[in-house]
Amino acid sequence: MIQVKDLHKSFGKLEVLKGIDAEIKEKEVVCVIGPSGSGKSTFLRCLNLLEEVTSGEVYVDGESLTDPKIDINSIRSRVGMVFQHFNLFPHMTVLENITLGPRKIKGYTDAQAEAVALPLLEKVGLSDKARVYPESLSGGQKQRVAIARSLAMEPKVMLFDEPTSALDPELVGDVLQVMKDLASEGMTMVVVTHEMGFAKEVGDRVIFMDEGIVMEEGSPNQIFEDPQNSRTQSFLSKVL
Amino acid sequence: MEVFLNSEYIKPMPYLLEGLVYTLLITFAGLFFGFIIGAFTGLGRLSKNKFIYGLSSVYVEVIRGTPLLAQILFIYFGLSQLMDINMHKLVAAILAIALNAGAYIAEIVRGAVHSIDKGQMEAGRSIGLTKGQTMRYIIWPQAFKRMIPPLGNQFVISLKDTSLFSAIAVGEMVYKAKTYYATTFTPFETLTMVCVLYLLITIPTSIYLRRVERRLDV
Ligand SMILES: Nc1ncnc2c1ncn2[C@@H]1O[C@H](COP(=O)(O)OP(=O)(O)OP(=O)(O)O)[C@@H](O)[C@H]1O
Ligand SMILES: [Mg+2]
Numbered sequence: 001m002i003q004v005k006d007l008h009k010s011f012g013k014l015e016v017l018k019g020i021d022a023e024i025k026e027k028e029v030v031c032v033i034g035p036s037g038s039g040k041s042t043f044l045r046c047l048n049l050l051e052e053v054t055s056g057e058v059y060v061d062g063e064s065l066t067d068p069k070i071d072i073n074s075i076r077s078r079v080g081m082v083f084q085h086f087n088l089f090p091h092m093t094v095l096e097n098i099t100l101g102p103r104k105i106k107g108y109t110d111a112q113a114e115a116v117a118l119p120l121l122e123k124v125g126l127s128d129k130a131r132v133y134p135e136s137l138s139g140g141q142k143q144r145v146a147i148a149r150s151l152a153m154e155p156k157v158m159l160f161d162e163p164t165s166a167l168d169p170e171l172v173g174d175v176l177q178v179m180k181d182l183a184s185e186g187m188t189m190v191v192v193t194h195e196m197g198f199a200k201e202v203g204d205r206v207i208f209m210d211e212g213i214v215m216e217e218g219s220p221n222q223i224f225e226d227p228q229n230s231r232t233q234s235f236l237s238k239v240l
Numbered sequence: 241m242e243v244f245l246n247s248e249y250i251k252p253m254p255y256l257l258e259g260l261v262y263t264l265l266i267t268f269a270g271l272f273f274g275f276i277i278g279a280f281t282g283l284g285r286l287s288k289n290k291f292i293y294g295l296s297s298v299y300v301e302v303i304r305g306t307p308l309l310a311q312i313l314f315i316y317f318g319l320s321q322l323m324d325i326n327m328h329k330l331v332a333a334i335l336a337i338a339l340n341a342g343a344y345i346a347e348i349v350r351g352a353v354h355s356i357d358k359g360q361m362e363a364g365r366s367i368g369l370t371k372g373q374t375m376r377y378i379i380w381p382q383a384f385k386r387m388i389p390p391l392g393n394q395f396v397i398s399l400k401d402t403s404l405f406s407a408i409a410v411g412e413m414v415y416k417a418k419t420y421y422a423t424t425f426t427p428f429e430t431l432t433m434v435c436v437l438y439l440l441i442t443i444p445t446s447i448y449l450r451r452v453e454r455r456l457d458v
Binding site for chain 1: 357369377381385
């Protein structure tokens with residue numbers, strides 16, 4: 001589904017990603033962990049070209065993102081992204097947030113778009129919130145709307161960048177539950193997270209990043225129970 | 241009543257109101273075109289394209305760095321000479337307000353669009369909208385709300401600026417007053433009424449804008 005080959009990314013002189021190789025298979029849930037500033041967000045953002053790749057190659061769904069002829073909007077509509085701070089559109093109702101993509105990109109009528117959106121709202125447990133504006137929602141509800149908004153484009157992969165780290169602890173569970181449901185339905189997911197419990201339980205594979213490279217990767221069991229790299233060990237000893 | 245109606249304060253009113261019509265016409269028409277200019281150049285100032293950015297910046301800096309009276313004379317006399325035409329005074333006036341206010345509105349637009357959280361553009365792009373679509377459906381509607389108070393402020397400024405057109409004998413309110421008191425020798429009464437008429441527009445506008453601003457704040 002996603003192949004990354006020798007990915008480098010610099011911001012000016014600062015090299016943030018120093019040659020990343022990774023592969024994410026269909027229906028796989030890959031969790032990316034690592035210390036702050038290690039480049040996890042940057043890596044994720046390169047996967048839908050929110051950041052321009054400096055060098056290396058990224059293939060999504062068989063298409064090369066670094067090919068200058070690529071239709072990036074079409075790729076992006078197949079790769080959903082959920083942000084730490086939700087980024088809902090505050091001037092639109094919950095329903096409008098979700099139907100915007102289908103209406104404007106897929107050319108759906110309002111009725112068609114609602115037929116897509118309403119079941120998604122039900123899936124994230126917010127059927128009663130269709131007509132309200134985001135400002136009246138809690139953080140956890142906002143994030144679930146953001147997930148529904150992404151899903152409305154019927155993406156093949158979902159990218160999550162610390163989807164629960166801006167939430168009050170008691171609201172984290174609902175969002176994680178939605179993500180678990182998605183995983184069990186076979187959605188391909190890349191999740192940058194500090195929720196080690198989620199990574200253990202739901203992740204098929206865990207990637208540990210530090211200083212712009214993949215230090216270690218493996219099954220949750222391997223990484224959490226028997227980490228080989230000393231960096232991984234010291235990171236986990238701090239967070240677990 | 242009789243005394244009041246015959247007072248030197250009331251007698252110039254028919255002239256002044258006639259002038260006020262021109263004042264308002266020039267202000268509204270000028271700001272209408274000024275907003276179009278300002279929207280394009282404001283976005284131009286946010287463009288990554290160096291040429292568009294440069295052109296917009298030169299325009300904004302030239303207008304903001306020169307006095308309006310010089311701009312008015314330049315447009316009315318200078319452009320007429322250059323293009324060898326007799327520009328209609330009203331056209332010159334509307335053009336001058338449009339070009340002048342356009343530069344200030346450009347800064348208003350730039351500031352408002354810039355103030356919208358970067359995550360909004362990213363969220364729009366990540367569902368597959370183009371830059372233009374994201375601007376149109378997501379950024380602009382939010383930014384426009386934030387433009388309303390400063391645009392109202394610009395309305396008050398441009399309204400007052402129209403008085404400068406008396407320099408090219410456009411029949412707006414101040415010009416009407418000048419021609420009136422030249423024969424009646426009552427500049428005090430006449431100009432008092434000019435100010436009253438201006439204030440009758442500007443004060444309610446300011447109060448209304450403060451209210452809008454407070455509502456947008458929460
Ligand atoms: N747009 C940018 N311009 C310049 N530097 C940036 C930019 N975005 C990120 N960086 C830098 O790149 C490095 C990696 O950032 P990144 O956000 O990818 O880290 P992260 O692993 O996601 O950290 P966190 O856990 O804090 O979110 C940091 O040093 C950051 O300051
Ligand atoms: Mg991050």
